[in-house]
Amino acid sequence: MTRSDVLVDADWVEAHLGDPGVVLVEVDEDTSAYDKGHIANAVKIDWKKDLQDPVRRDFVDRHGFEELLSARGISNDDLVILYGGNNNWFAAYAYWYFRLYGHANVRLLDGGRKKWELDSRDLVTEVPERAKTSYQAKDQDTSLRAFRDEVVAAIGQRNLVDVRSPDEFSGKLLAPAHLPQEQAQRAGHIPTAKNVPWSKAANDDGTFKSDDDLRKLYGDEAGLDFSKDTIAYCRIGERSAHTWFVLHELLGQAHVKNYDGSWTEYGSLVGVPIELGAGR
Amino acid sequence: MSAEPQGCGAPAGGVAVTENSSGEAIIEGTVTAGGAPARVGYARLLNSDGEFVAEVPLGEDGGFRFFAAPGDWTVRVLAPGGARADETVTADRGHTTTLAVSVTAAGS
Numbered sequence: 001m002t003r004s005d006v007l008v009d010a011d012w013v014e015a016h017l018g019d020p021g022v023v024l025v026e027v028d029e030d031t032s033a034y035d036k037g038h039i040a041n042a043v044k045i046d047w048k049k050d051l052q053d054p055v056r057r058d059f060v061d062r063h064g065f066e067e068l069l070s071a072r073g074i075s076n077d078d079l080v081i082l083y084g085g086n087n088n089w090f091a092a093y094a095y096w097y098f099r100l101y102g103h104a105n106v107r108l109l110d111g112g113r114k115k116w117e118l119d120s121r122d123l124v125t126e127v128p129e130r131a132k133t134s135y136q137a138k139d140q141d142t143s144l145r146a147f148r149d150e151v152v153a154a155i156g157q158r159n160l161v162d163v164r165s166p167d168e169f170s171g172k173l174l175a176p177a178h179l180p181q182e183q184a185q186r187a188g189h190i191p192t193a194k195n196v197p198w199s200k201a202a203n204d205d206g207t208f209k210s211d212d213d214l215r216k217l218y219g220d221e222a223g224l225d226f227s228k229d230t231i232a233y234c235r236i237g238e239r240s241a242h243t244w245f246v247l248h249e250l251l252g253q254a255h256v257k258n259y260d261g262s263w264t265e266y267g268s269l270v271g272v273p274i275e276l277g278a279g280r
Numbered sequence: 281m282s283a284e285p286q287g288c289g290a291p292a293g294g295v296a297v298t299e300n301s302s303g304e305a306i307i308e309g310t311v312t313a314g315g316a317p318a319r320v321g322y323a324r325l326l327n328s329d330g331e332f333v334a335e336v337p338l339g340e341d342g343g344f345r346f347f348a349a350p351g352d353w354t355v356r357v358l359a360p361g362g363a364r365a366d367e368t369v370t371a372d373r374g375h376t377t378t379l380a381v382s383v384t385a386a387g388s
Contacts, residue, residue, distance in 0.1 A: 033337070085337060114337075117320050120360045165333045167349060177325050177334035177346045199332035204324070204358060 006249040007110045007208070008081055010119060017041050023074050023130075026113070027084040027094040029238075037123030039083070039116065043072045043130060047090045047238070051097060057265075065101045065137045073130025076103070083109035083116070086238075087199070087206040093241035095249075096258055100145060102138030108245065111207040118205055144244075146231045146257035148265055151190065152272055159230040160193035161222075163243040164263065168235070169195040171276040174267075175235060183235065184267025188274040190233070195278075196222045198239040201246045214246055229255035233262040295369055296378045305371040308345040309379030311357050317342035318383060321359035328352045359383045 008016075016022050017040055024042035026034045034044040045051065050068050053060055060068065074080060080098060084091035091112055098106045109116070117123075146154075154160060167173040171187035189195065200217055201209055208214070218224045230247060232240040237260030248256040259266075266272065300306055307325065311318040323344035324335040328351060336344050344355075348371040357365045363383040371377050 087335065114322060114358075117337075118322075118358060118360050120320075165327070166329070166331050167327060167333060172349050175347075177348045197332060204356075 003211070003250060006107055006245070008107050009110050010116055010121060013039065013081060013083075013109055014121065021078055022081060023072075023078045024081045024083070024109075025072070025074075025094070027082055027090045028113075029086065029090055033085050033113065035125070037125055040122065040124045040126075041128045042083075043074075043128060045072070045094060047093065051094065057261075059097065059100075059140075059260075062101060062137045062139060065097075066135045069103075069135035069137070070133045073133055074135060075133045076136055078105065080106040081109055082106065083112045085113045087114060087202055087242070088112035089198075089238040089242055092245045093238040096144065096241040096244055100140050102141065111205055114206040143255070144248075144257055146233075146259040148259075148261055148269065150257075151231055151233070151259050151261075151266065154229075154231055155190060155273065156192045157228075159224045159228050160190050161218075161224065161230060161232045161240070161243060161247075162189045162193040162195050163198040163232055163234045163240045164189075164195070165197050165199075166195060166278070168263070169193075169197075170278050183264045186267045186274055188267070188276045189263075190266060191273050191275040193233075193275075194222045194224060196224075196243070198234065198242045201243060208246065208250060211250060214251055218247065218251070226253060229257075231257045231259050233259035233266070235263045236260070237262045295367075297372075298376050298378065299374060300376045301374075303374050305348045305350050305373045306345060306376040307348050307353060307355065307369055307371050307379070308343065308376060309355065309367075309381055311338055311342040311344070311359070311365075311381045311383060313342075313359055313363065313383050315382075318357075318359050321357060321363070321383070324356040324358065326354040326356060328354075330354070355379060355381070357381050357383055 026038050026042045027045045029047045031046045082091040082094050169189045174187050232243045234240040240258050244258040247253045321338045325333045325346045327333050350372050355367045365381050365383045369377050
């Protein structure tokens with residue numbers, strides 16, 4: 001797999017945003033960004049309302065995903081280009097989610113909404129009309145998704161990558177600093193996890209660093225053993241989807257899972273081990 | 281940089297610190313470009329080691345807010361045209377540190 005199989009740049013999007021068979025999707029936590037302005041022809045997906053079960057803490061099921069994509073006018077053979085705010089956190093999460101339900105033809109816009117805005121490229125408010133489709137999803141590919149028991153069993157066995165900021169990792173903060181400090185019952189990190197903040201994989205403008213830089217970052221600097229399987233986590237699984245994308249899609253690591261329960265689940269579990277401080 | 285107050289108690293330039301009742305260590309501010317609110321741009325919060333901690337898009341009024349921990353921080357503002365500004369601030373629990381940042385696009 002090469003970078004061009006999973007990433008497109010802004011020039012590519014400008015050249016292809018009207019192509020049949022190409023669907024741009026903006027994914028955000030705060031979808032008012034889309035409503036104020038989005039890339040022409042882009043439809044929106046709301047990270048919470050559209051992708052999360054409204055009652056249980058879980059994803060919409062396969063049927064729910066089929067209904068969502070059908071309603072957005074996305075077909076099984078469409079090339080889906082995802083982008084969003086927060087340095088593509090939620091777009092990377094959606095990318096992982098699309099892959100989880102078997103949509104292979106999906107790419108991320110490198111740099112997401114931020115790079116597009118900083119480049120002063122055009123945004124529009126018109127919402128495109130797309131005819132409804134009959135999207136068929138596959139069963140979840142759980143080789144991409146880690147659950148809590150597997151994470152506890154992975155302590156000291158697999159690479160655990162905690163992609164939160166150093167202050168969340170050490171236990172000083174419970175959430176990213178742009179959010180109120182709430183959520184998990186306890187602060188800290190999973191023992192033996194390496195702290196490689198997601199942001200180290202990205203440039204200031206939100207684009208991904210080069211493959212060489214990324215390999216150096218996770219290998220030489222963080223000491224990840226690339227011969228072992230890896231689980232990435234953060235607070236709710238969106239920043240770790242960004243790191244999952246780097247390790248699995250850009251660097252081609254074979255067995256990388258995203259733990260979407262992440263710290264809000266792990267830090268509230270009874271009896272599991274927690275480590276504080278800067279890590280080892 | 282002048283410290284003269286300007287609407288809502290925000291300083292025209294520099295830093296102001298006020299108490300808040302939430303108990304959080306809040307860093308907030310507004311960004312202007314050419315004297316007008318910067319409606320497009322991003323504020324990044326870096327810790328004292330220069331490590332990235334958080335980022336928010338600027339609001340319609342050029343505003344941003346972080347819930348930090350007590351300590352020293354750098355707020356980095358990015359705006360179109362390669363505009364960039366770094367400001368260092370100190371945050372304290374129960375206090376709101378308010379910054380006024382003005383940016384100029386590179387080459388403009």
